[in-house]
Amino acid sequence: xFARKNLPSLALSVASRIDEATSTGLARVLGWxxxxxxxxxxxxxxxxxxxxxxxxxxxxxxVGERSxxxxxxxWRQFFDAQVPFQPVLVTCGQAQKVVFTDGGGYVDxxxxxxxxxxxxxxxxxxxxxxxxxxxxxxxxxxRLYPSSDVEGASxxxxxxxxxxxxxxxxxxxxxxxxxxxxxxxxxxxxxERYGVVSDIDDTIIVSMIPRLLTAAKHALMERVSDREAxxxxxxxxxxxxxxxxxxxxxxxxxERKESSSAAHGRQANxxxxxxxxxxxxxxxxxxxxxxxxxxxxxxxxxxxxFGPSNTGxxxxxxxxxxxxxxxxxxxxxxxxxxxxxDDGQHDPExxxxxxxxxxxxxALIAIRSLSQLEQLMAHGTLDxxxxxxxxxxxxxxxxxxxxxxxxxxxxVAALVPQPPDPQRLTGYLDR
Numbered sequence: 001x002f003a004r005k006n007l008p009s010l011a012l013s014v015a016s017r018i019d020e021a022t023s024t025g026l027a028r029v030l031g032w033x034x035x036x037x038x039x040x041x042x043x044x045x046x047x048x049x050x051x052x053x054x055x056x057x058x059x060x061x062x063v064g065e066r067s068x069x070x071x072x073x074x075w076r077q078f079f080d081a082q083v084p085f086q087p088v089l090v091t092c093g094q095a096q097k098v099v100f101t102d103g104g105g106y107v108d109x110x111x112x113x114x115x116x117x118x119x120x121x122x123x124x125x126x127x128x129x130x131x132x133x134x135x136x137x138x139x140x141x142x143r144l145y146p147s148s149d150v151e152g153a154s155x156x157x158x159x160x161x162x163x164x165x166x167x168x169x170x171x172x173x174x175x176x177x178x179x180x181x182x183x184x185x186x187x188x189x190x191x192e193r194y195g196v197v198s199d200i201d202d203t204i205i206v207s208m209i210p211r212l213l214t215a216a217k218h219a220l221m222e223r224v225s226d227r228e229a230x231x232x233x234x235x236x237x238x239x240x241x242x243x244x245x246x247x248x249x250x251x252x253x254x255e256r257k258e259s260s261s262a263a264h265g266r267q268a269n270x271x272x273x274x275x276x277x278x279x280x281x282x283x284x285x286x287x288x289x290x291x292x293x294x295x296x297x298x299x300x301x302x303x304x305x306f307g308p309s310n311t312g313x314x315x316x317x318x319x320x321x322x323x324x325x326x327x328x329x330x331x332x333x334x335x336x337x338x339x340x341x342d343d344g345q346h347d348p349e350x351x352x353x354x355x356x357x358x359x360x361x362x363a364l365i366a367i368r369s370l371s372q373l374e375q376l377m378a379h380g381t382l383d384x385x386x387x388x389x390x391x392x393x394x395x396x397x398x399x400x401x402x403x404x405x406x407x408x409x410x411x412v413a414a415l416v417p418q419p420p421d422p423q424r425l426t427g428y429l430d431r
Contacts, residue, residue: 232405273299278317
């Protein structure tokens with residue numbers, strides 16, 4: 001007899017299959033209408049041995065022209081025609097891999113042996129012709145090379161790639177491929193010891209505004225890139241990201257060789273910054289434009305996806321943040337993180353648990369204090385719901401609180417004059 005407890009998992013499986021079939025059918029129809037698989041690059045990060053590249057493949061009608069992604073207003077940002085199981089070629093320095101997108105059109109891949117120098121670099125993703133891939137039996141691990149024979153390339157900007165299989169030592173044939181899309185990647189050097197993790201909503205962007213009509217207008221009509229920044233937070237994060245944090249308290253400048261096209265004016269010596277949010281990946285193009293407009297330090301994005309997963313109908317934002325923080329520790333065991341968030345939801349609880357589990361990997365916790373009206377909008381009460389958790393972390397980890405970036409900046413500056421102590425935050429503040 002079929003167990004009743006299996007009904008939820010069966011329903012999730014059916015819903016997932018329906019979603020994938022719908023997306024595949026829509027992509028096929030749009031293909032007939034002249035659309036092509038295009039890449040929306042989310043960015044990534046890397047150690048000096050291993051790189052993580054994040055992107056999504058969606059159908060678009062303007063190959064190579066993606067500025068429209070940052071111009072979509074409100075609800076339109078949450079709707080894309082993703083391409084499930086689309087073959088793509090991911091290249092990161094000396095590392096290369098043929099992969100297939102998941103059921104939501106996402107690429108989340110690690111590559112080993114990239115050979116890139118610390119700093120901002122570029123990876124690339126190139127959609128492959130699915131018919132050619134299936135016909136030639138291309139699988140992960142096959143090597144693709146640029147082909148000098150461009151006969152047959154389409155008006156959509158396609159090129160041709162030769163397919164080689166290492167164990168057979170021969171060229172199997174040629175595959176059509178769309179234009180390559182660059183993906184900005186922050187490579188963290190082995191000698192780097194500090195980094196920044198920052199929440200987004202209510203930490204750097206004003207989200208829970210205590211006026212319902214204004215909040216609805218932001219969500220449904222405005223571009224993310226046009227949103228209002230939390231006062232002083234851009235300057236606070238810029239200053240924190242320029243800290244030289246060493247146990248000796250002495251300044252140390254390390255020159256970083258990086259791709260000029262990847263840097264986009266960013267400081268080569270800045271600490272790595274990770275923007276960790278429960279928001280959807282669809283917002284990344286607009287968020288990147290928001291960071292540029294408001295002068296926040298650029299960084300990698302660690303977002304999530306809406307909708308059902310293999311374990312439930314709704315994804316847990318708390319578990320997403322915990323999972324990504326633990327992954328950062330596994331990838332960068334020597335990095336101490338400056339954790340920045342707000343007390344409107346679960347950041348204090350998440351950061352406190354992380355600090356207790358990995359005390360040697362936390363340099364500082366900075367929490368933006370929401371007003372009572374913002375607290376009410378965030379979770380329905382006037383007081384923070386988990387701020388007390390930070391009182392349970394190891395005493396040697398500084399905890400700072402402030403209503404905005406200006407107050408947090410003054411709180412950080414107050415730590416600087418203290419005598420050097422390996423267990424304390426030391427360094428300098430570029431004022």
